[in-house]
Amino acid sequence: MSGPEENRWLASVRENPDKASEYAERWRRIEAEGNDIFGEARLADAMAPRGARILDAGCGTGRIGGYLHRAGHEVWGVDLDPTLIGVARADHPGPTWQVQNLAELSLVDGAGARIEFGLIISAGNVMGFLAGAERAASLRGIFAHLAPEGRAVIGFGSNWGWEFGDFVDESYAAGLELQSRYSTWELHPPNDDFFVGVFGRR
Template identity: 60%
Template sequence: MSAPDENLWLANLRANPDHSQNFAQRWRNLAAEGKDIFGEARTIDAMAERGSRILDAGCGTGRIGGWLSEQGHQVVGIDLDAHLIDVAREDYPLAQWQVGNLASFTVDDGAGHLREFDLIVSAGNVVTFLSEAERLPALQKMREHLAADGRLVIGFGAGRGYAFEDFTADAVRAGLAVQQRYSTWTLREPGEDFLVAVLGRA
């Protein structure tokens, strides 16, 4: 499977106008059933000092960034889907939510400068939805918003059109360095089916 020519989320919306609503309802149903939907968020929380500045890149309905905001972190979430951002604002009002494409977003600090983050998280296979033309710019944008000693944590599965070695090469081109690799969000040793990469500025 090769890199998509267009953003897969937008392609899904074009094919099914109810895609966003169905996606949001699925996560609300899982939460109502008592399912654990915050595993990735707990890992990020364990990596963070109290009150850290955290960016949820491709935040969807806000399940990760929203949970982190409830733990006292300063959270901003970015997603290109306006409906999912509306859901995040309703469900997790403590965080800031912004509509934007990861390949071109900017988070302003209020003084005309890029806001920097101690941790940036991109979970839920978000990077595999990006088109080929969006992948490198998205990594560059995340690096631009990363504090000098900040960390970027990205998780996605194999077989989704983004080979782990291609992702690593893109990260290097974006000015990032892989610091650790794991196969799960519970930080098991590296494997072939899933990658959780912890990156920093090169």
């Protein structure tokens, strides 16, 4: 499968061990300056009934999952970076935060049953960081955790080497069908620069 040989996030952390801490501080600074950092989270909130079970796939510092928890949802968040998960736990208590690579996604309850989510959100160009070998597995993992009538909303830019058409085709092969497509988290019409897709089970 095409795509980078190594997960781009892990490669950047190897080159700069302070990458995750610097990333977390950047978002804290952006919010402290009064900027809106919750556009993706507001869309997710509007797509789900109150009290929905939501997965933040590639949650980073927890900004999206934290917002959704405060809005009254049951939130789980996964990210492959333990430093970012530590920030999420410290800054946004309440959700269940776990260190996991999306390519190996497995969330189970106390009885060992797979947890299903009414909504799964993956924002922040998470798809663009995936290594080529992680792409199909990550999409299958998202599909496996999506409730029968659930939806997944996924967004990333065009500068990550994953053509939008190929992404849609690979999502379909993983069991996900594109229901609607936009170019922003505010639901502007599609363009070639940014992709926001709403998927359901096919």
